[in-house]
Amino acid sequence: MWTSASYALSAGTSIEVIGTTKDAGTTAIDLTGNESAQTIQGNAGANVINGGGGADKLSGFGGNDIFVFNSALGNGNVDKVTDFNPSQNKIHLDDAIFADLELGTLASDSFFAGNAAHDSSDHIIYNSSTGALSYDSDGTGGASQTLFATLSPDLSLTAASFFVT
Structure with a gap:
């Protein structure tokens, strides 16, 4: 499905691709998937892209994009x-x-670039070798870290790349 306006899929809707009509367009568009896996593609504008549930493929295509994780x-x-x-x-x-x-903004001590948390304050873990982005609810405690996204490897990611609301 191609759109030139913000769009959110309803639960149970079976659409595989949501994207903007023009990749080079600069209109800020919000695109939200549902519980199924989708490919969601923004444009060169400042988009808000939210995959919803499912294993989604998200692309901003330039601009100051925000990728939402709320499922x-x-x-x-x-x-x-x-x-x-x-x-x-x-x-x-x-x-x-x-x-x-x-x-x-994510506190700097809540972010760690490495394979796993190295102390109890590490909650967002970026493995720069693989691009894996994980959440660890208790840092080095008994809870396992949970993979929630993959990014490109070797990014200069810091706590400033994240915000919590």
């Missing part, structure tokens, strides 16, 4: 963000899902 975490809900640019884009984490994070 329950699990094996069937790992999104691939194809073109995340830390100098332009942000990742929005919903505090209802990422409950151990403080509101606002």
Whole structure:
């Protein structure tokens, strides 16, 4: 489905691709998937892209995009963000899902680039070798980290790339 306006899929709707009519367009568009896996493609504008549930493929196509994660975490809900640019884009984490994070810009001690948390304050883990982005509710405690997205490897990702509401 191609659109030139913001669009959110209704639950149960079976559409595989949601995208803007013009990749080079600069109109800011919000695109939201549903519980199924979709490919969601923005444009060169400042888009808000939310895969919803399902294993989605998300692409911003330039601009200051925001990628939203507000669905329950699990094996069937790992999104691939194809073109995340830390100098332009942000990742929005919903505090209802990422409950151990403080509101606002992610605290620098809550982010760690590596294979796993290295202390109890590490909650968002970016594996720069693989691009895996995971959430660990208790850092180095007994809870396992949960993969919720994959980005490109070797990004200059920092806590400033994330915000929590």
